[in-house]
Amino acid sequence: MNEVLRTAELVVTASGLLAILLAAPVHGIRPALALGLEFWVGASLLRLSSQPSWSALGAAALVVAIRQLVQLATRRPGPPAATCHVQARGPTGVSS
Numbered sequence: 331m332n333e334v335l336r337t338a339e340l341v342v343t344a345s346g347l348l349a350i351l352l353a354a355p356v357h358g359i360r361p362a363l364a365l366g367l368e369f370w371v372g373a374s375l376l377r378l379s380s381q382p383s384w385s386a387l388g389a390a391a392l393v394v395a396i397r398q399l400v401q402l403a404t405r406r407p408g409p410p411a412a413t414c415h416v417q418a419r420g421p422t423g424v425s426s
Contacts, residue, residue: 335380342373360404367397 346369353362374390 332380339373339376346370363400
């Protein structure tokens with residue numbers, strides 16, 4: 331049973347990395363990290379169920395804490411977009 335859980339842990343971890351790589355170009359890095367961390371929380375819980383130890387519990391707690399920080403950062407609005415002020419020019423090239 332432990333071998334099945336270890337294989338599942340590897341698959342879930344790799345799926346999280348793949349999710350980050352595929353989602354980052356489309357949705358941005360913060361939402362992609364949040365998605366990948368969801369997978370890594372699952373992998374940490376699988377590891378905890380296959381090897382119950384204090385270090386596995388600490389690793390799972392650390393991943394959950396990092397996930398919470400990333401989700402908090404994702405909810406905040408990003409920096410304002412740079413605005414470009416362009417003056418309209420008439421047919422002679424002189425500003426209106």
